[in-house]
Amino acid sequence: SQKIEQNSEALNIQEGKTATLTCNYTNYSPAYLQWYRQDPGRGPVFLLLIRENEKEKRKERLKVTFDTTLKQSLFHITASQPADSATYLCALAPSGNTPLVFGKGTRLSVIA
């Protein structure tokens, strides 16, 4: 069956460290993968999109990698801050113009 798995429900890290979140997928062959941030009681907010031929993409303190062989994307936040505390969702489109399928997310807590 098709699955998207994000490594853990919750991740706690110290301020200033790099947070690394994992998204693994099974029985999909996405050409694109997206990452979103969701704060409690709010809708998800788009962060980054990465294409299968891009391997890595950066935006300020954020970095995303995409390994189609491992069927995995890694999401990194460097120099993490308490304001980065949120749930981070990965999403992919199974094929063609099929809408995105979302993972459950990882809840990140950055401790001062």
Place this chain on the structure above:
Amino acid sequence: DAMVIQNPRYQVTQFGKPVTLSCSQTLNHNVMYWYQQKSSQAPKLLFHYYDKDFNNEADTPDNFQSRRPNTSFCFLDIRSPGLGDAAMYLCATSKDSDVRNQPQHFGDGTRLSIL
């Protein structure tokens, strides 16, 4: 600012009493989506519209209906809400039908409670 607006933010209804949730967008996007999200779970797609072309997910209960009278507005109707329908309902848009390659823009959701 262009955005996706959902009203109301909180909705309480009685078991079995029909309820309508609304969504409007000022982005002039072609595609609109409705998701259901329960606590600590992934957003689950219920329907989406490519312009006026309606697409129902296979496992969306018949109890859920949707209307899109124009580009800007979309409604979610729950005909006979059950306790299991208590959730956050999220509306989202994307620019056009190349949905893989574009971000989705979400509203802040309507939290539905069933008494």
